[in-house]
Amino acid sequence: MGGVTDALTDLTIAKARALLDRREVSSAELTDAHLARIAAVDDRVHAFLHRMDDVARGQAAEADRRIAAGEAAPLTGIPVALKDVLVTTDAPTTAGSKILAGYRSPYDATVVEKMRAQGAVFVGKTNTDEFAMGSSTENSAYGPTHNPWGDLDRVPGGSSGGSAAAVAAREAMGALGSDTGGSIRQPAGFCGVIGMKPTYGRVSRYGLIAFASSLDQIGPFARTVEDAAIILEAIAGHDPLDSTSLDILVPTYRNVLTGDVRGVRLGVPKEYFVEGMQPEVEAAVRAAIAEFARLGAEIVPISLPYTKYALATYYIIAPAECSANLSRFDGVKYGYSHQAGDLRDSYELTRGEGFGPEVKRRIMLGTYALSSGYYDAYYVKAQKTRTLIKRDFDEAFTDVDAIIAATSPTVAFKIGEKVQDPLAMYLNDVLTIPANMAGIPGISLTCGFKDDLPIALQVLGPALGEEICLRVAHAYEQATPWKERLADL
Amino acid sequence: MREMRESPTVSCWVMHCFDTCGRNIVAELTLDEVQHVAALAYLRFSTEELDELRDQLDSILEHINQLQEIDTAAIPPTAQVIAVTSVLRDDTVRPSLPTAIALANTPRTEDNFIEVDAVLEGS
Numbered sequence: 001m002g003g004v005t006d007a008l009t010d011l012t013i014a015k016a017r018a019l020l021d022r023r024e025v026s027s028a029e030l031t032d033a034h035l036a037r038i039a040a041v042d043d044r045v046h047a048f049l050h051r052m053d054d055v056a057r058g059q060a061a062e063a064d065r066r067i068a069a070g071e072a073a074p075l076t077g078i079p080v081a082l083k084d085v086l087v088t089t090d091a092p093t094t095a096g097s098k099i100l101a102g103y104r105s106p107y108d109a110t111v112v113e114k115m116r117a118q119g120a121v122f123v124g125k126t127n128t129d130e131f132a133m134g135s136s137t138e139n140s141a142y143g144p145t146h147n148p149w150g151d152l153d154r155v156p157g158g159s160s161g162g163s164a165a166a167v168a169a170r171e172a173m174g175a176l177g178s179d180t181g182g183s184i185r186q187p188a189g190f191c192g193v194i195g196m197k198p199t200y201g202r203v204s205r206y207g208l209i210a211f212a213s214s215l216d217q218i219g220p221f222a223r224t225v226e227d228a229a230i231i232l233e234a235i236a237g238h239d240p241l242d243s244t245s246l247d248i249l250v251p252t253y254r255n256v257l258t259g260d261v262r263g264v265r266l267g268v269p270k271e272y273f274v275e276g277m278q279p280e281v282e283a284a285v286r287a288a289i290a291e292f293a294r295l296g297a298e299i300v301p302i303s304l305p306y307t308k309y310a311l312a313t314y315y316i317i318a319p320a321e322c323s324a325n326l327s328r329f330d331g332v333k334y335g336y337s338h339q340a341g342d343l344r345d346s347y348e349l350t351r352g353e354g355f356g357p358e359v360k361r362r363i364m365l366g367t368y369a370l371s372s373g374y375y376d377a378y379y380v381k382a383q384k385t386r387t388l389i390k391r392d393f394d395e396a397f398t399d400v401d402a403i404i405a406a407t408s409p410t411v412a413f414k415i416g417e418k419v420q421d422p423l424a425m426y427l428n429d430v431l432t433i434p435a436n437m438a439g440i441p442g443i444s445l446t447c448g449f450k451d452d453l454p455i456a457l458q459v460l461g462p463a464l465g466e467e468i469c470l471r472v473a474h475a476y477e478q479a480t481p482w483k484e485r486l487a488d489l
Numbered sequence: 490m491r492e493m494r495e496s497p498t499v500s501c502w503v504m505h506c507f508d509t510c511g512r513n514i515v516a517e518l519t520l521d522e523v524q525h526v527a528a529l530a531y532l533r534f535s536t537e538e539l540d541e542l543r544d545q546l547d548s549i550l551e552h553i554n555q556l557q558e559i560d561t562a563a564i565p566p567t568a569q570v571i572a573v574t575s576v577l578r579d580d581t582v583r584p585s586l587p588t589a590i591a592l593a594n595t596p597r598t599e600d601n602f603i604e605v606d607a608v609l610e611g612s
Contacts, residue, residue: 104593104594106586106590106591106594107586200569200570200571201571201573214568214569214570240578243573243576244569244571244573246571246573306559309555309556309559312552312553312554312555312556313556315549315552315553316553316556323530327531330531331596332595332596332597332603332605333594333595333603334595334596335594337596337597339596339597339606340606341606342606343605343606343607343608344531346606347531348531348532348533349533351530351531351532351533352532352533355532360532360534360542361542361545361546363530363532364523364526364527364530364532364542364546365546365549365550367526367529367530368526368546371529377557378553380566381557381561382556383566383567384559384561384564384565384566384567385556385559385561385564386566386567387564387565387566387567388559388561388564390567390570422545422548422549423548423549426549426552438570439569439570439571463570463571
């Protein structure tokens with residue numbers, strides 16, 4: 001790799017936009033550079049499940065015509081990647097599962113349609129834990145993704161590990177992922193990029209293969225806060241096809257990126273400095289808090305006392321919802337099918353062979369929690385605890401504008417390190433899950449390094465508080481050197 | 490995980506881990522229970538898989554059971570977090586997916602129908 005190709009793949013979306021609009025570079029050139037980069041590095045990273053080279057070249061040519069006609073939108077001609085839980089008509093959609101091998105959706109997800117309408121260029125579909133269930137992308141039926149940082153022997157986080165790794169490895173300028181318990185923020189943190197989970201309802205979930213419908217939310221990955229804001233603006237908004245999408249005006253998110261956080265009240269919850277947090281992570285987060293104070297923000301110690309119950313609550317609610325959502329995979333309508341001649345045999349064999357171990361574990365857990373005799377003790381109990389977790393945040397946001405905390409207690413761990421111990425794997429998400437429980441937005445960004453591995457901070461805001469999250473994250477990003485450092489690959 | 494159950498911390502919360510019906514919900518899962526749940530979920534496992542699954546579910550449930558220490562008697566449940574309810578639209582005919590496209594991924598079809606195995610015996 002060298003010269004011009006490297007330079008083009010290192011650009012931010014905002015800079016590429018300016019070059020495209022001034023015709024100093026074409027979308028065809030930008031796209032070719034990214035396709036070449038994927039060809040050069042993805043055998044080592046494995047961020048992609050399906051490459052879309054031909055689609056991308058066609059979209060780039062169309063984008064160049066649109067730019068020439070003076071009709072460019074913010075993402076026109078920009079190469080992006082899509083997590084493989086978002087259905088697309090012009091590439092397979094597998095959700096990282098064998099049960100959807102070869103599946104071709106008859107329609108596009110709303111976010112895909114919105115990106116298309118802007119003239120974005122799709123370079124491929126990215127790897128994910130099967131049905132987005134996991135924290136390392138090791139649960140993909142198609143092999144793990146390797147974190148571009150360090151020695152390529154670390155997980156990228158998950159479940160949107162492919163999207164995070166693709167952006168970190170400069171195989172795409174931005175990407176979409178989905179976050180049910182941290183599946184955007186945690187991999188963004190592990191891969192040293194920006195990842196944002198919007199407010200529940202801010203982005204349409206139509207065409208997102210459902211995992212836990214009361215928690216799932218689609219959001220952007222990018223290498224700068226500004227780029228994340230550009231993508232979020234493109235995908236947010238009401239959709240008649242998703243009744244849980246909010247009919248509330250989408251702000252121009254880029255306008256809030258002032259670099260100024262003077263007087264902003266930032267809550268620091270003591271419960272987020274958890275046992276088992278790596279000392280380097282704690283030190284980096286405390287240094288970030290000091291940096292915010294230096295920038296003029298008011299640091300407010302707060303307490304979110306029900307934080308410690310969020311993980312247990314999540315591991316009832318998410319499996320319960322997934323056990324219902326995944327009942328649609330029956331080998332009858334689409335996907336893998338084991339025809340056994342008897343309906344029950346066909347169902348059980350199709351699902352037994354088509355789903356991987358983690359998905360089956362969660363379906364079992366959810367089915368158990370919803371089963372007769374346990375419904376009140378588990379499911380209703382978890383819904384009530386969810387109320388308490390949400391109230392913690394409601395109360396905190398009467399006093400503070402945003403909350404800052406570590407994204408994960410550790411940096412990226414080694415591939416294979418936690419696969420035999422599901423509970424240890426689940427504990428990874430202890431700091432990201434509460435935001436999903438409350439439905440609030442959060443953005444993750446780098447705040448330091450442990451050796452060669454990124455450490456991340458998340459900024460949480462009240463419901464529909466994407467603007468304060470972006471503003472706070474951007475101010476920190478501008479004041480610190482972290483975004484200049486790229487994975488050496 | 491099995492050994493942990495002998496520890497004093499575990500046995501002291503076992504005492505108040507009863508649900509509203511007085512059912513002890515920290516009892517270890519039996520293989521029969523795991524098999525019953527698998528049947529409810531339409532999943533088939535080998536005996537070895539069932540055994541492993543029982544141990545894993547036990548350890549996850551042990552963690553989950555810490556919720557029983559919270560007093561939630563006066564707390565309403567939260568099923569979803571937004572204030573939107575019952576969104577309705579006009580009941581009008583609109584274009585939808587053509588049958589051929591809708592059935593393109595279906596393993597067995599006949600005359601624009603999805604073919605399934607017999608549901609009722611003798612049918």
